[in-house]
Amino acid sequence: MEEEKVNQMPRIGDMAPDFKANTTHGPIQFSEFIKDNWVILFSHPADFTPVCTTEMSGFALRSDEFDALNTKLIGLSIDSIHSHIAWVNNVKKNTGVLFNFPIIADIDMKVSKIYGMLQPNESETAAVRAVFFIDPVGKIRLMMYYPLNVGRNMDEIMRSLIALQTSDKHGVAMPLNWQPGEKVIVPPPKTVAEMEEREKSDYEMVDFYLAKKDL
Numbered sequence: 001m002e003e004e005k006v007n008q009m010p011r012i013g014d015m016a017p018d019f020k021a022n023t024t025h026g027p028i029q030f031s032e033f034i035k036d037n038w039v040i041l042f043s044h045p046a047d048f049t050p051v052c053t054t055e056m057s058g059f060a061l062r063s064d065e066f067d068a069l070n071t072k073l074i075g076l077s078i079d080s081i082h083s084h085i086a087w088v089n090n091v092k093k094n095t096g097v098l099f100n101f102p103i104i105a106d107i108d109m110k111v112s113k114i115y116g117m118l119q120p121n122e123s124e125t126a127a128v129r130a131v132f133f134i135d136p137v138g139k140i141r142l143m144m145y146y147p148l149n150v151g152r153n154m155d156e157i158m159r160s161l162i163a164l165q166t167s168d169k170h171g172v173a174m175p176l177n178w179q180p181g182e183k184v185i186v187p188p189p190k191t192v193a194e195m196e197e198r199e200k201s202d203y204e205m206v207d208f209y210l211a212k213k214d215l
Helices: 002-007 030-034 050-061 063-068 081-095 110-114 154-170 192-199
Strands: 020-023 026-029 038-043 071-077 103-105 129-134 140-146 184-186 204-207 210-213
Touching: 020 103, 026 030, 030 071, 038 154, 050 063, 050 071, 050 081, 050 154, 063 071, 063 154, 081 103, 129 154, 140 154, 154 184
Parallel strands: 038 071, 071 103
Antiparallel strands: 020 026, 038 129, 129 140, 184 210, 204 210
């Protein structure tokens, strides 16, 4: 039963599994790290690899944008803390980019297992490129999984984060290809009275169940 629990993939709406870990910024208790912040937890297959270097640099270069959205970044791979520090130093020397967020040293694969980052048909020894969006109460709100050979899209990660925060703040949904600043979808009416009221509104009406508005 314990092995089954360890290997179970987390789901949207689950509370993010808690753990203790050593990172490039020192030891953390994940539940404390999350507290009152959005968090993006992301894994990469290995230090000193080309695609991972571009991805980690992408997060670092946009760290001010994540800060402005009250969002902490935290990376992970199945490497030692010494490997992480050496890689951070190497990238900074070669490109001037500092990975200024903590990177978890998951050498025992503990965190990778509880977050479903190890997928045997892809690799049994390297974490896939997983991204978890976790809200300030510790709930997993969105997940992305990429294979080892395909880098993530940083614009989509940022768009998804803004969409989640906008939806929470305004109680709305986002249509296909939504970008910040565009119209959002108003939840459909739940009563006949609400339907009739909607017909009098200034919403952009496709039909009574599909209406858009500006924020």
